[in-house]
Amino acid sequence: MTIALPPNDQESPRELQPKGWLRYFSFSLDHKVIGLQYLVCGFIFYLIGGALASAIRVELASPVSDFMARDVYNQVLTLHGTIMIFLWIVPVVNGAFGNYLIPFYVGARDMAFPRLNAVAFWLIPPAGLMLISSYFITGAAQSGWTAYPPLSITTPEAGQIIWILSVLLLGGSSIFGGINFIATILKLRRPGLQLMQLPMYCWAMLGTSILVVLSTPVLAGTLVLLSFDIVAHTGFFNPVLGGNVIVYQHLFWFYSHPAVYIMVLPAFGLVSEILPVHSRKPLFGYATMVYSIMAIVVLGLVVWAHHMFTSGTPPWMRLFFTIATSFIAVPTGIKFFNWVATLWGGRISLNSAVLFSCGFIINFVLGGITGVALAQVPFDVHVHDTYFVVAHFHYIVYGGSVFVIFSSIYHWYPKFTGRMLNENIGRFHFLITFIGFNLCFLPQHWLGLNGMPRRVAEYDPQFTFINQISSVGALLMALSTLPFLWNVIHSAFKGPLAGDNPWRALTPEWLTSSPPPVENWTGQAPLVIEPYGYGKEHKEQINETTANTNSEKKNQ
Amino acid sequence: MTTISPIEESSTKELVQIEKEHADHRMFGLAAFLIADGMTFAGFFAAYLTFKAVNPLLPDAIYELELPLPTLNTVLLLVSSATFHRAGEALRKNEAKQCQKWLLITAALGVSFLASQMVEYFTLPFGLTDNLYASTFYALTGFHGLHVTLGAIMILIVWWQTRSPGGRITAQNQFPLEAAELYWHFVDGIWVILFIILYLL
Secondary structure, eight states, X not given: OOOOOOOTTTTOGXXXXXXXXXXXXXXXOOHHHHHHHHHHHHHHHHHHHHHHHHHHHHHTTSSSSOSSOHHHHHXXXXXXXXXXXXXXXXXXXXIIHHHHHHHHHHTOSSOSOHHHHHHHHHTHHHHHHHHHHHHHHTOOOOSTTTTOTTHHHHSOHHHHHHHXXXXXXXXXXXXXXXXXXXHHHHHOOOTTOOGGGSOHHHHHXXXXXXXXXHHHHHHHHHHHHHHHHHHTOOOSSOGGGTOOHHHHHHHHHHHHHHHHHHHHHHHHHHHHHHHHHHHTSOOTTHHHHHHHHHHHHHHHTTOGGGGOTTTTOOHHHHHHHHHHHHHHHHHHHHHHHHHHHHHTXXXXXXXXXXXXXXXXXXXXXXXXXXHHHHHSHHHHHHHTTBHHHHHHXXXXXXXXXXXXXXXXXXXXXXXXXXXXXXXXXXXXXXXXXXXXXXXXXXHHHHHHHTTOBSSOSOOOGGGHHHHHHHHHHHHHHHHHHHHHHHHHHHHHHHSOBOOSOTTOOOSGXXXXXXXXXXXXXXXXXXXXXXXXOTTOHHHXXXXXXXXXXXXXXXXX | OOSBOOOOHHHHHHHHHHHHOOOOOHHHHHHHHHHHHHHXXXXXXXXXXXXXXXXXXXXXXXXXXXXXXXXXXXXXXXXXXXXXXXXXXXXXXXXHHHHHHHHHHHHHHHHHHHHXXXXXXXXXXXXXXXXXXXXXXHHHHHHHHHHHHHHHHHHHHHHHHHHSTTOSOSSSOOXXXXXXXXXXXXXXHHHHHHIIIIIIO
């Protein structure tokens, strides 16, 4: 059958928008432009946060506070945590890849609310600049990314208030993004496309967005109350005025534990997209993947108090949250085994994307094991607030999410730019990142078990040697950014042309030209009901012909 | 059978339809936002109830809230929800004059709620920073009052846009009115919960 489609570019408001590179600095409504805006903006903040991390490791190379003053160390620590979480990982795994990929995956031409989408992005640069400039103007916040009162009430006020304002802006951005993703996935699906036929990243983003919408507002409300405590001298969380600091911790962790899943669930989704393509096998256990994502969403909302086992929580609460937290290992384990089974017996091309994904699997298992250990009250009480927690956390968010971000950049770079990255530099980048990361954070388990407290600029001299190993690892991680940067910048201009579908992938974003046209498809959106149909010859063939003919006008 | 399968004719027609313009999902988006907004209130309620459970007040700081004024407020808001519904019904029947009348009544009820809230604030014997309950009381009612204020402004904007013939809000384009209505019902619902938790419990 042939159905004449209306021309898409007729009186499109997009005609009024800047063309070329200028559109990346405009209030663009194109989800692909917004996705790349998120990605590049996030990466710039990653470089800043990474420089701060390097400063922390330089300070910790010696047991005394010699590289920077103690209050500067506190500011650097706070900025590092806040930037890496709120300005790098959350915007990139959700905003960047979500915006770029979700409309393709559901077969839409854009997100459900393009203007809201642009607003959500443009809240981020001012919030980030405000946060960083507070260091130079008033002195940044000093109470860590958790901003626990009474510490956050007693440290200098101006920096703390600026911190609260910028986190509120970033929270708003996150909520707007979450609403947009839910509406796009549930409402904008191409006719004929069922929920259970969606690529896994859609499910991950649906789950993540539910968490964002349910938990971020609670943090926002809590921070408003905290700012009242600081500015108006109310006593919500100030024990001197009869307030209750534990309530702040409950409300804070009601957001900030799900925040870990907000950072890592999209990463799960991205890995589930990357591994099948490069091992030429269907994603193992699609349905169990979906159910385990949803199980993690539900469980993720009821485990927050495991961060508070030393905050005088009553025994029944400790018991409940220990059990609930341990349960999370089940869906996570299912996902882990599914990835391994996806790789198992596949024709794996060991390129940079796969290497980073495999690095993610290895690191994440280590982080997951220490996570289960930390869920047990007796053990947690022993290592609470030590470097063991630092090591665990970084295995989840760096070894987990950041490895996946790099893997995704290697995988989707040809889609973004139409050019290939240099594989040898990519493999070299993986090697020094992986070695540097493990050199930096593996020894910290030992430090924590032996009682080195976190967040302090000085420590007992007996830990010096291990800290120096850790600092060398951090230096390697910092250096690993250089080949990556050279690779992405050089390849954008000089990289070999990729063609439309260099990985011969079956997911919908590859069934159009690279980079895609403004309206995503020149013809109508293809109906991809089996995005992981690898190893089934006729399907691959059909998709290749579709990809080849899609740049010309094609009708079903 | 194939990954790119020929699709049913009906769904192709539907596809061509959404190629032109996709359906309006703004109400869905608003509902999702209101869930998020409701979670902010849920956080405040949880904080209040925990404070109440674990932070006993000194005997001289205990104050029984007076009920008549907040009860009147509850009635005002509940009635205003009904009048807003009437306004929406009138718009759907294309009766612009009726719609405007009910909108103005709704806005008046909202403003009188705010006025009555102000009276309560000025007659209460405690201030914002007196003690934990005073602070929580003002935070909860104030945050809700902010919502009512925004809602009242929305109603007045909607009223203004229904006025001129060929204005933005007509029986064909009801979204602004429906959005404001959903928001208003939400704010009323939150007040009922707030009234129960803060005044009755």
